[in-house]
Amino acid sequence: MQNASSKPPFPTASLTGARENCLLLQKYVQKGMFRRTFNKKQLLLYAITDRTWLEDNSLYEAVEESLKGGVTCLQLREKKLDAGRFLEEAQQLNPLCRRYGVPFIVNDNVEIALKSDADGVHIGQSDGDIAGTRARIGHDKILGVSAATVREALEAERAGADYLGVGAVFPTSSKNDAENVSLSTLRDICNAVSVPVVAIGGITLDNVSLLTDSGICGIAIISAIYAQKDIQTAARRLRTEAKRCFGK
Numbered sequence: 001m002q003n004a005s006s007k008p009p010f011p012t013a014s015l016t017g018a019r020e021n022c023l024l025l026q027k028y029v030q031k032g033m034f035r036r037t038f039n040k041k042q043l044l045l046y047a048i049t050d051r052t053w054l055e056d057n058s059l060y061e062a063v064e065e066s067l068k069g070g071v072t073c074l075q076l077r078e079k080k081l082d083a084g085r086f087l088e089e090a091q092q093l094n095p096l097c098r099r100y101g102v103p104f105i106v107n108d109n110v111e112i113a114l115k116s117d118a119d120g121v122h123i124g125q126s127d128g129d130i131a132g133t134r135a136r137i138g139h140d141k142i143l144g145v146s147a148a149t150v151r152e153a154l155e156a157e158r159a160g161a162d163y164l165g166v167g168a169v170f171p172t173s174s175k176n177d178a179e180n181v182s183l184s185t186l187r188d189i190c191n192a193v194s195v196p197v198v199a200i201g202g203i204t205l206d207n208v209s210l211l212t213d214s215g216i217c218g219i220a221i222i223s224a225i226y227a228q229k230d231i232q233t234a235a236r237r238l239r240t241e242a243k244r245c246f247g248k
Contacts, residue, residue, distance in 0.1 A: 040196035042103055043163060043218035044247060045239045047071040048200075049078075053227040060092055066225050067100040069235025072218070075122055075144075077107035090116035103142060110136055120144065122165065125152060134160030146200075148179040153189045153197075161195055165220055168201020169211065173223075183214060190215025205237055212245040219246075 047066050051059055063074060074097050078086050090106055094116050097104035105120045106113035110133055113121040120142025123133055134143050145156035146165045153164055166189055167181050181201070190197045199211050200220035208219060219242055228234035 040217040042073050043196055043198050044072045044242050046073040046198050046218055046220040047225050048075045048220055048222045050222050050226050062231055065231040066235045069232040070239035071235050073103045075105040075107050086112050087115055130156055130159035148181050150188050150192045153193050157193045157195050163196045165198050165200050167199055169199045170202030172202035186214050208241050209245055217246055
């Protein structure tokens with residue numbers, strides 16, 4: 001964790017010191033003086049769920065196959081489920097992700113993220129106030145924000161984003177309202193902010209290498225994983241290629 005002010009005056013080692021240290025640490029966390037350390041390596045292969053291609057498989061089974069293949073971060077994205085089913089799904093997938101040591105992120109819905117004790121939430125530019133979302137989830141959860149311009153990226157960083165999702169970098173059918181972001185703009189965003197950036201939109205095994213040297217630390221994938229017949233193999237190949245391109 002990072003200290004947002006000066007180093008707290010922890011007592012020196014003693015029999016009561018350990019207990020006092022824990023109480024002090026708890027107080028500082030509650031006051032927001034510590035913030036979750038977010039490892040950008042966890043963004044290398046960021047999978048976003050989509051039940052469009054499930055066929056006979058459950059979402060749980062599809063997600064576990066992707067985790068076995070090497071997904072490093074998982075976002076649960078549900079636009080059509082009612083709140084009850086959405087929460088139930090999040091409560092099922094969260095422990096699965098923890099078993100694989102992978103952060104579990106909920107798309108858009110802060111309430112579901114909090115109720116399911118997700119590791120974080122990802123919001124778009126039209127999904128609410130970024131600073132307000134940060135205040136609501138606290139400083140111990142991950143906040144991801146979508147951005148398509150340098151201005152949006154800088155504003156999101158200032159408002160408390162831990163990472164940015166930037167795209168669509170290639171044409172995509174997964175999100176109809178996605179803005180197109182040129183590779184030049186992607187580089188500009190990466191150079192402008194200090195938080196990690198993940199590219200999203202139309203990324204496949206065949207074009208991922210075009211993003212090399214853009215400054216991103218990972219790729220967000222939907223159909224190139226979950227629309228594949230062999231999800232585990234698709235994820236494994238994408239992780240290998242992502243590590244080659246961005247895993248320095």
